[in-house]
Each structure stands twice: as C-alpha cells, then as structure tokens.
Amino acid sequence: MSDIDIRVTGRAGRITFTRPKALNAMSYDMCMAIDTALRNWREDDAVDLIVIDAEGDKAFCAGGDIAELYDTGTRGDFSYGRTFWRDEYRTNAMIFEYPKPVISFMQGFTMGGGVGIGCHGSHRVVGETSQIAMPEVGIGLVPDVGGTLMLALAPGRLGEYLGMTAGRMGPDDAILAGFADHFIPQDKWGDVIEMLEASGDASHVESHAIPAPEGKLRSQQAEIDRFFAGESLGDILNAIKTEDTEFTAAALKALNRNSPLSMACTVEMLHRLRGPSLSIRRALDMEYRFTYRAMEKGDFLEGIRAQIIDKDRNPNWQFADLNVPAAAVSQMLMPLGANALTFEEEKRAMKIGFIGLGNMGAPMAANLAKAGHDVTGFDMADVSVEGVTMAASGAEAATGADVVITMLPNGQILRAVAGEIIPAMARGAAFIDCSTVDVHSARAAAAQCAEAGLLFVDAPVSGGIGGAAAGTLTFMAGGSTDAFAKAEPLFDIMGQKAVHCGDAGAGQAAKICNNMILGVTMIATCEAFALADKLGLDRQKMFDVVSTSSGYSWTMNAYCPAPGVGPQSPADNDYKPGFAAELMLKDLGLSQQAAESADADTPMGELAQKLYKQFVEDEDGLGMDFSAMLPRFEKRGRD
Ligand code: NAD
16 A cells, blocks of 8 residues: 555564655555554564654654545445544554554654554654644544543643643653653654664663653643633633633633534543543543544534635534533433444353342343343332343342342342342352442442452442433442442443442442432522522523522533423423432431431531421422422422
8 A cells, every 4th residue: 555654674563654745644544454464463473563653754644534534424424434433443452452562753743543553552752843632622523542541641631631722742742641652853763763673672762762852731730730620611611711811811712713512522531531440442432432423413524624625714513602511411422332332352241130120220221131231130029121031039130140230229128139149149240239328238238249259339320210211320339440340331331421439338428428419409509599589580590690600500500490491300390200309318318327427517418308308208299309399499488
C-alpha cells in the first residue's frame, strides 16, 4: 500500500506512514494493515520490537480519514463508521497490551486516530515540533481511540481541560499529560532508529532522552484544576464565567467552538472512568458507546460538514445554548448491549441465579437474559419473566451459578435468603445484592460469603423502575476489586454507570447517604414552591431562576415536583410513583439507623424521616410519589 510502509529491518518490525501531503491521515485500510502486521510480529521471534514513524515534517498522523465516514453517514449508512471505529479501537487496545516494546516517533501533529497508534506503545517519543491533541469535540465526537484513558489519568483536571478545549500539547505538555514518555531532539531520531533496528534493544530510547523544554500546561495546572473541577459541562461553564482572566477568556472561546453534547459527554466519561477499575478496554468500551451513536444521534455529521466539507466553521450544534440535559448525556453513553465493543475473546455467557423478581428485579433479569446470559430465577410470588427459567427455590436457582443476584425488599429478608443460598453456591462464584438494605445486613452477608469462599458485592441502585427496564440504572458497589470486576460486565448490561465505592457495605452507605440528600432536598424544593405560591411568584419563573442558580438540585432540575414545570416527572402524572413516598421513608429509616449506630449527627435526615412518616402513615402519602410533598405543603399553613 502506498500510504504506509510495513517491513522488517534488522530486529525491528517497521511501520512508516508515507502520506505526508495528507498529514498522514489514517484510512481504514492503513489501520487494518497495521493491525495485521502487529498480529504477525507478536509471535515472530525475529522481531524484538516495533518502531512506528512517519514521513514529512508536519505530522506523524493528524487523525483518521473522515471523508468516507461522512459520505456513508450522510447516506444513512451508519454501519461503515461503526465497523471503522470498532476495528480501529481493537488495534488501539492491541498496541497498549502488546507484549513487545512499541516505540513511536511523533513529530508535528499527532491527533485523534494518530494518538491511537502513537500514544499507546511502551516508548512514546516526542521532539521539538510535536503537537499532540484530542480535538474530537470540535467535530461532534468525543476523545476516542483510547484517549480517554490518558485524559482520565492526567494530573488534576488536565484531562477535562484538554478533552473539552481540544488544546494542543507541546512535547513537555504531552509528557505531563501522559501522552508521551521521552523527549529526544529530532535530529537524533534517525540514529536512534538505526540502533533500535540493529540491536532490538529498546533501552536506546531512554539513553538518548533529555528533559523537554518547559511547556505551558505546568504553570496553568492550578487554574485548570480550579475551573475544570465541576461535575458537568454546566458546572464547569459556571465556574469559568465567575472570573474574567486571560485563562478563562481563552477557555471560554475554545468551549464556545465545540459541540456542547460532545463536551458534556467527555466530562461524564472521564468521571466514570477515573478510578481503580480503569483499563484501556474500559475506556474504549465507553468511547464506542458514543461513537456508535455519533452519526445517528450526535453532532458528528454536522461537525464534519462545518469544519471539513463546507468549511463555514459555523456548525449548527444541538444544545447550542450549552445547556445539555443529563438525559441527553445518558442516552449517548448507555451500554450497547449486544452491540458493545468486544475484543479478541468474545464475552462468555454466564450462568446467573436471580432471586426477587418484583418491580425492579424482573426487568433487570430480563435484560441479562436478553444480553445472552443463562438466567434462572426465583420469587416467592408466582411470576414469570421473559427469557428467564424459573426454579422451585432460591437454592435451586443458586446451584451451579457463576453469579447470584438478589433484589429483595429489606435486610431481614436478605439475611434469610443468604442463609439459604450461600451453602448451595459453588466456591469462587459471586453474590451480588442489589436490594437497598441496612449496612449491617450487607456486611453480614459479605462475611458469610467470605467464609464460604465466595465473592460478595453490595450494589444498590438508583434509577427506579424506568431505569431497571431501560437498563440505565446506576450501581453503587461495595466489595473487593475482584468481586467488582466479576460483577461489572453485568452492571454494564443492567445499568449505565457503576461506581466502586469501597469495601463491603460501602455501596449501601453511598445509597443511604444519597437518598438522605434526596429526601431532604425534595422537601426543601417542595416547601420553597409552596412558599413561592404564597408570595405570588409564578412557578415557571421560580424554576427558570432556581434551576440555573445556586438553589439548583436534581429534585428541581430533573424531577421537578411542580406539574407542568421542568422535564416530565411524576408530578405530571398525578404523582403516581416513580419513586414511592413509602420507599423514601424506608431509605430515610436506613440512614437514621446507620447514623444512630455510627453516632453521626443528622438533624435534617431525621426531620425528613419524620415528615415522610407523617405523610405516609397519617396523611395521604401512601402510594403517592415522594414529590407529592408539594401538594401536601400547598394545603398547609404555618402550624
Ligand atoms: P418489590 O416488592 O416489587 O419486589 C421484591 C420481590 O421480592 C417481590 O416480588 C417478592 O415476592 C420477592 N421476595 C420477597 N421475599 C422473598 C424471598 N424470601 N425469596 C424470594 N423472593 C422474595 O420491590 P422492588 O420495587 O422491586 O424493590 C426491590 C429492592 O430495590 C428494594 O430493596 C428497594 O428498596 C430497592 N429499590 C427500589 C426502587 C424502586 O423504584 N422500586 C428503586 C431503587 C431501589
């Protein structure tokens, strides 16, 4: 192929981009040629290491060749792009996991697809002209080709900054951000490559490296950390807009250029990825969720049109006011089920026992079966669930299972079920309890599992019945790293996000703390609306102000208790639950029980519990959504 030169020279497998006039932009065929060569050399004893370089002064590789993607996408054919990205990402993972040294020499521009080839090897060399960037948000994509791995690992909030502004990194900046390892002056590269070819010894790279001239990011780190720490695009914009400095002005200018949806998803991806279970495969899996949907639902085709085809640089982005709803982000990053990115070895179907097939458990079990797992279920009630084989007892469902999942009403029932099924489970299997229960019951089940040689994860959920059906739950997990790793592929099917919170019990602790905040803020939001009514303030105006001011919260912005205001919520459906007031009362009870045993002072939680108790037990709250506190307050006066 004329665009790439693949050969063996001495002890080195050699890959050279030879398309300098097109800044060495990488086509699908070039990527597949690299993939094949790397596979062959992996087993070839004559090849000790791989050297990747490029012809021309301007670029190592300025990105993927997107013309073909645009042509097919605008014709409504999304499969070409999906295949391109899937196969490219597999190559990226192979480079990262390669068993021999992979040494890249990256002059000039290394961007997007070029990062996927040049920045995952063991020895990543930069020189005086190196300019590395992940500029995808400018064309309606997100940082991909495994770039989110480096961005998530970069110090402080550098990852958010680079991913959202598409900022270019000079050699020292790239080393700081984890995209490169060594600076070698470019006039030495030819000699070093010859030594590598002759010896097959990668240590020539280290021995020729010198410190890079200082870049610009080190001195900006404090500002980057201060302004890019927010939870979402909105938070980050709010922070940037509070101060008018040279840095904030430049950052704002960059953010105003890029796709709001892409930037919001970038922030969310980095937050989800950061943590102990981060790996190249996890990063690529998350990226593929976005790119799979990028043409159909994202801004990608519009971004290419504006930047590359018409070159008017005036893209008509979705959410152009930079106000991207959390639901739009979730939609782009939801797991792909059967279409998820897989690597060499295809995912094996697991044998799963599922106990407790009520409102939540039934749709969760159905989603696991739909994804190809072999699910056997049990419930005290006579239920049937699509795709799930029913057993006659919990112990029968647990026998021979790789994983048993429980979704039960409370801690007492969990303890009883655990006592029955743990003796039936095979050593090494995992017990995942997704019910919301007290921390003590979770830890008691964990201790019993440890004694029986089983893995245990407490993984309560948020997202409600709708989230269980749509596979968009959030899991808060407690347990060992091994236990979490075993459960994670199942969380990906049943939910859109799983946070490993710590050891056994930490998931329940996170859940009850979260729901204590939820109960308290719902009451605060409802009482504020009732006060606003009495002050003659229009509810819509109240929403417009609070949802973008310091009083904003999930209860106001995403689950507004006032009918006809904000996004659709149970308030618009006569307060039919959603999340029932009695379930909120249960969770507030758990938080007070935990606060009692930990000697924590939680006056707001205590008051919230009292109000919900009164609402559910003495008033008309039973069977109503927990946001029905608003009509309750409406009817009341001060005493
Ligand atoms: P549910 O009452 O609809 O389901 C519980 C199921 O467990 C029932 O079908 C019941 O028959 C079964 N069960 C009870 N004892 C059993 C036993 N010994 N063996 C086998 N099955 C048994 O409740 P749900 O709404 O599905 O909630 C389940 C859990 O999820 C609860 O801990 C709840 O707090 C939590 N949760 C619920 C929501 C929600 O919106 N419903 C949201 C988040 C978390």
